[in-house]
Structure formats: C-alpha cells, structure tokens
Amino acid sequence: MKKSLPIIALAAALAIATVVFTQCRGKGTGEGEDQASVRLNWIPSCSFSGEILGVRDFAKDNGISIKLESGGPGIDPIKMVQSGSNTFGVAGADLVLVANDKGADLVVIGLVSYDSPGVWLAKEEKGIKTIDDVRGKRIGELPGGNMQYLYEVFLKKTSLTRGKDFTPVPISFDLKTFITQDDCDLRPVFIYDEPTDLTLQGIKYTLIEPKNFGIQFKGICYFCKRETVEKNPALVQQFINTMAQGWEAALADPEKAIDALKEFDGSIGTEKEMLGLKSGKPYLSGYHGKVLTSDTDSWKAMVETMMELGFIKQSPDLGSLLQMGFVEEFHKSK
Numbered sequence: 001m002k003k004s005l006p007i008i009a010l011a012a013a014l015a016i017a018t019v020v021f022t023q024c025r026g027k028g029t030g031e032g033e034d035q036a037s038v039r040l041n042w043i044p045s046c047s048f049s050g051e052i053l054g055v056r057d058f059a060k061d062n063g064i065s066i067k068l069e070s071g072g073p074g075i076d077p078i079k080m081v082q083s084g085s086n087t088f089g090v091a092g093a094d095l096v097l098v099a100n101d102k103g104a105d106l107v108v109i110g111l112v113s114y115d116s117p118g119v120w121l122a123k124e125e126k127g128i129k130t131i132d133d134v135r136g137k138r139i140g141e142l143p144g145g146n147m148q149y150l151y152e153v154f155l156k157k158t159s160l161t162r163g164k165d166f167t168p169v170p171i172s173f174d175l176k177t178f179i180t181q182d183d184c185d186l187r188p189v190f191i192y193d194e195p196t197d198l199t200l201q202g203i204k205y206t207l208i209e210p211k212n213f214g215i216q217f218k219g220i221c222y223f224c225k226r227e228t229v230e231k232n233p234a235l236v237q238q239f240i241n242t243m244a245q246g247w248e249a250a251l252a253d254p255e256k257a258i259d260a261l262k263e264f265d266g267s268i269g270t271e272k273e274m275l276g277l278k279s280g281k282p283y284l285s286g287y288h289g290k291v292l293t294s295d296t297d298s299w300k301a302m303v304e305t306m307m308e309l310g311f312i313k314q315s316p317d318l319g320s321l322l323q324m325g326f327v328e329e330f331h332k333s334k
Contacts, residue, residue, distance in 0.1 A: 037067040039077040039086040044265040046277040049257040054246025064238040093218035101312040110292035113219030118147040124204035140171035140184035192280035216301040240326040247291040
C-alpha cells in the first residue's frame with residue numbers, strides 16, 4: 001500500500017526516482033513535439049507500467065513529449081495540476097470528486113483502474129473469507145491513508161460497526177508489524193502491492209475485495225484542469241493515446257513492462273513488481289476489457305454513497321466531469 005516504505009528507504013527511492021524520470025525525458029522528445037507533464041501519485045512501481053511504456057515507446061509517434069514526475073509524501077498531484085505545475089495528474093477518483101466539491105474545476109479524462117485497487121488482507125490462518133468472518137476480528141486502520149473514503153464506504157455497505165462488530169486497531173504503514181507481530185487480523189492494502197510481499201515470503205493469505213461485495217468505487221484516474229480540455233483538446237488526445245497504448249502493451253506483455261520499469265528505476269524488485277502487475281490486471285483492464293474506459297452508472301453509485309457519508313456535499317454533473325471522449329476516440333480509431 002502507498003506510504004508503506006520506511007522513511008530512509010523512501011527518501012532514497014524518491015531521490016532515485018527523480019533522477020530516473022529526469023533522464024528519461026529525453027527519450028522520444030524532438031523539435032516540434034507538443035510538451036506535457038504528468039504528476040504521478042507515488043514512486044515507481046508496477047502500477048505505473050502503462051505510463052512508463054507509453055512515454056518510452058509511444059509518445060514520439062503521437063507527437064508529444066511527456067515528462068513523468070514522481071509523487072510521494074507531501075506531494076499532492078491535484079494541487080500540482082491546479083497550480084499549473086503539471087499538465088496532467090494521477091490520483092484516486094474519490095480525491096478528484098472531493099477536490100471539485102471544494103471548488104476545483106478538474107475533469108477525469110481516463111480511468112486507469114475501473115475498480116479501486118484497495119482491498120483488505122488477512123493471513124489464511126485467520127479464516128477470513130466473507131464479511132461474516134470479519135465479525136469479532138481486529139481491523140487495522142490507517143487514518144489519512146489513501147483508502148480512507150473506500151474504508152468508510154466498505155463499512156456502510158457491509159453494515160459493519162466499529163466496536164460492535166469488530167475492534168478497530170491503529171496500525172503502521174509498515175507491513176512488518178502485520179507479518180511478525182500480528183498487529184491486526186485484517187488490514188488495508190493495494191491489490192498489486194503488499195499481497196506480493198506475502199507471496200514472496202511463502203505466507204498464505206485471503207483477500208476481501210470490495211468489488212466482490214457489490215461495492216462500486218472507482219480507482220486511479222487521469223485528470224486535468226477543464227481549461228486544458230477546452231483550450232488544447234489535441235494535446236489531451238495525444239496524451240490519452242500514449243497512455244492507452246502504454247497500458248495495452250503493459251498488460252499484453254508484463255515482462256516487457258517490468259523490464260521498462262527496471263530501466264527507469266533499477267532499485268525495484270523485479271519479481272515483486274511482476275507479481276503485482278499480474279495481480280492488478282483485472283483492475284487495470286478497463287470497462288469490458290478496453291483500457292482507461294468506464295461507464296457512468298458505476299460512478300453514480302459511488303457519488304451517492306460519498307454524499308450519504310458527507311464526503312461531498314453536492315452531486316457532480318457526471319456528464320461534465322467525465323470527459324471520456326478522448327478514450328472513446330482512441331478505441332474507435334483502432
């Protein structure tokens with residue numbers, strides 16, 4: 001899960017990422033190409049395979065030079081895009097909804113993960129496979145983590161009540177306490193992150209995946225300011241074409257994707273990221289198997305729940321928020 005790295009390791013990783021992304025800007029750039037920058041929401045991992053392959057292998061043919069910039073603690077992609085520091089951003093769809101509710105004017109131009117990659121992880125020995133199995137157990141909580149809104153939706157939709165049905169336990173972002181100290185029975189993770197650590201250590205586990213319990217909650221998306229779409233739709237189309245081609249290539253050939261990721265950041269664990277990309281494929285394949293696509297109805301369900309819980313005050317005009325025509329054009333052109 002994001003924010004799971006120890007401080008020293010994280011600082012080193014961010015330093016490496018900064019160098020790598022800067023070095024890779026030159027590949028595929030040329031005179032006459034349009035320029036854009038993308039602010040990622042974390043440091044390099046398999047969850048950015050599409051962006052990395054897109055920039056490396058497809059940007060030039062699409063007539064665009066894209067600068068990838070890493071995220072990390074204290075770096076908010078939404079604020080970076082709002083300020084004009086970056087053209088496009090990568091963030092959770094829920095965070096874009098909350099930002100717009102507070103006055104931002106952002107639009108979603110592509111959905112990287114149709115369902116949120118946030119899931120709950122338990123060691124197999126705990127016997128947690130269904131919602132009923134959660135009752136009487138300890139759920140680890142990470143206040144302010146990237147799954148905070150999904151967590152509240154999960155509790156509402158499953159009718160689980162803190163203190164009554166389960167015991168809430170504050171936990172660390174570090175997975176070591178979960179593995180060695182048994183600090184909780186069930187903890188939030190990202191499908192392509194922590195589960196791979198357990199697999200590599202030979203620890204059997206089970207997952208509670210919200211999407212399997214009728215919870216519709218959108219995942220990571222590409223977004224930009226509305227004025228970018230209105231003033232430079234050609235640039236947005238170039239960007240979406242590049243990202244969509246990158247994701248198609250990454251999902252079709254995971255080995256190639258992880259090799260490219262290794263080029264960008266030699267410190268990554270190849271086996272871990274390969275397992276992560278394969279685990280995340282069902283989440284990254286798009287609506288009906290078309291990358292970056294989405295329907296509108298599933299967004300309605302997400303919005304309704306977020307309003308019920310008070311995360312947003314007004315229901316957004318989804319026809320205005322979801323500028324998915326660029327993704328539709330990409331698939332149509334194929």
